[in-house]
Amino acid sequence: MQTIDKFNFAGKRAFVRVDFNVPLNENSEITDDTRIRAAMPTLKKILSDGGSLIIASHMGRPKKNPDPKYSLKSILAHVSDLLGVDVKFAPDCMGEETAKMAAGLKAGEVLLLENLRFYEEEEGKPRGEFANDDEKAAAKKVTKENQKKFTATLASYADCYVNDAFGTAHRAHASTALIAKYFDENNKMFGYLMEKEVIAVHKIMTDTARPFTAIMGGSKVSSKIEIIENLLTKVDNLIIAGGMTYTFTKALGGKIGNSLCEDDKLDLALELLEKAKANNVKVVLAVDAKIADAFSNEANTQFVPVGEIPDGWQGLDIGPATEKIFADVIKASKTILWNGPTGVFEFENFTHGSRAVGEAIVEATKKGAFSLVGGGDSVACVNKFGLVDGVSYVSTGGGALLEAIEGRVLPGIEAIRGF
Ligand code: AMP
Numbered sequence: 001m002q003t004i005d006k007f008n009f010a011g012k013r014a015f016v017r018v019d020f021n022v023p024l025n026e027n028s029e030i031t032d033d034t035r036i037r038a039a040m041p042t043l044k045k046i047l048s049d050g051g052s053l054i055i056a057s058h059m060g061r062p063k064k065n066p067d068p069k070y071s072l073k074s075i076l077a078h079v080s081d082l083l084g085v086d087v088k089f090a091p092d093c094m095g096e097e098t099a100k101m102a103a104g105l106k107a108g109e110v111l112l113l114e115n116l117r118f119y120e121e122e123e124g125k126p127r128g129e130f131a132n133d134d135e136k137a138a139a140k141k142v143t144k145e146n147q148k149k150f151t152a153t154l155a156s157y158a159d160c161y162v163n164d165a166f167g168t169a170h171r172a173h174a175s176t177a178l179i180a181k182y183f184d185e186n187n188k189m190f191g192y193l194m195e196k197e198v199i200a201v202h203k204i205m206t207d208t209a210r211p212f213t214a215i216m217g218g219s220k221v222s223s224k225i226e227i228i229e230n231l232l233t234k235v236d237n238l239i240i241a242g243g244m245t246y247t248f249t250k251a252l253g254g255k256i257g258n259s260l261c262e263d264d265k266l267d268l269a270l271e272l273l274e275k276a277k278a279n280n281v282k283v284v285l286a287v288d289a290k291i292a293d294a295f296s297n298e299a300n301t302q303f304v305p306v307g308e309i310p311d312g313w314q315g316l317d318i319g320p321a322t323e324k325i326f327a328d329v330i331k332a333s334k335t336i337l338w339n340g341p342t343g344v345f346e347f348e349n350f351t352h353g354s355r356a357v358g359e360a361i362v363e364a365t366k367k368g369a370f371s372l373v374g375g376g377d378s379v380a381c382v383n384k385f386g387l388v389d390g391v392s393y394v395s396t397g398g399g400a401l402l403e404a405i406e407g408r409v410l411p412g413i414e415a416i417r418g419f
Pocket residue numbers: 217218219220223241242243244260315316317339340341342343344345346376377378
């Protein structure tokens with residue numbers, strides 16, 4: 001397999017698919033440029049080799065074409081600043097003009113294409129929301145043939161293809177997966193960011209040092225079922241935390257007061273516990289909770305055994321006994337996956353459990369464990385607690401990471417790696 005480090009981009013035009021889908025404020029100013037910065041090592045390597053760049057990305061979910069609100073022009077100046085190069089802009093990712101601009105790129109020059117999602121062909125399906133019937137009718141015209149043409153045009157701009165957009169790796173879109181077919185295996189590769197994500201997922205799911213512990217937190221069982229089911233075939237220990245705790249507690253006959261609970265998932269919770277037993281997976285549940293008399297940071301609180309929560313009270317974090325049990329399991333692990341907080345960490349008074357889990361992970365990592373933190377809110381947790389440098393890897397992937405953990409093949413990875 002080709003790698004970006006080995007590849008010499010001198011004299012080559014590289015089509016780089018990045019994820020520059022950054023948040024913008026109402027004045028179209030970037031409010032968080034993490035994703036743009038994350039792609040810099042890849043982009044800079046190509047330029048310093050003496051290659052030229054065609055940068056392509058999506059932005060938001062435009063409902064019409066073009067929708068100025070989602071124009072990548074808004075980020076042009078910032079990309080230029082970070083790269084230290086005057087980046088050119090193609091106001092349409094298709095068309096003769098753009099093809100000419102791409103063909104005319106000299107070594108060290110950069111072209112940023114307009115939002116790929118201004119064409120339905122990028123996703124290969126109608127966008128789903130239309131301002132009027134005309135738009136709806138037009139959207140239906142996306143055919144395999146059109147998508148093929150679109151993909152072939154993007155591919156025609158370049159000599160090689162680099163995918164550095166892990167955030168969209170779970171989508172079989174034109175620029176994230178289909179385009180790879182137009183390049184032979186020596187001329188397509190992951191970018192540095194994508195490579196790190198792929199290696200991290202591989203270490204967690206395939207090349208796993210044991211014991212392997214997964215900490216699943218967050219709010220609901222329903223949103224994590226597939227992940228939990230897949231993890232039950234992989235992990236040695238499954239720590240259940242967060243709002244999910246109470247569905248399990250109730251299913252086991254405990255009293256949970258007004259805690260979050262999915263009553264239609266009680267049987268499922270028991271089934272998951274049975275499955276764990278059959279697979280020799282140790283499920284670690286909370287034994288105590290920090291409960292509150294309202295869903296508020298200012299609520300009155302107390303610690304109680306997890307199955308003895310009085311009516312009118314709700315569990316908003318784990319208690320000290322649980323923290324110790326979780327930490328002991330985590331510290332004895334060699335591979336750790338953390339997805340989802342142990343409590344309502346947005347309220348300062350209910351951050352203690354998540355912080356304790358984070359700190360235990362840092363300690364285990366110091367002793368040589370591989371730790372991966374991924375999926376929205378646990379990333380927010382390690383950022384909030386300043387623990388980013390203490391864990392092995394913090395995924396930028398969100399949905400893509402979760403699908404990988406569910407055991408799915410990600411089209412963006414498969415397109416380059418071949419499996
Ligand atoms: P998720 O997106 O599924 O990872 O869920 C994250 C959310 O779960 C966060 O916003 C937390 O506030 C919430 N959460 C965690 N523990 C609890 C709890 N005990 N009760 C209610 N919400 C919770």
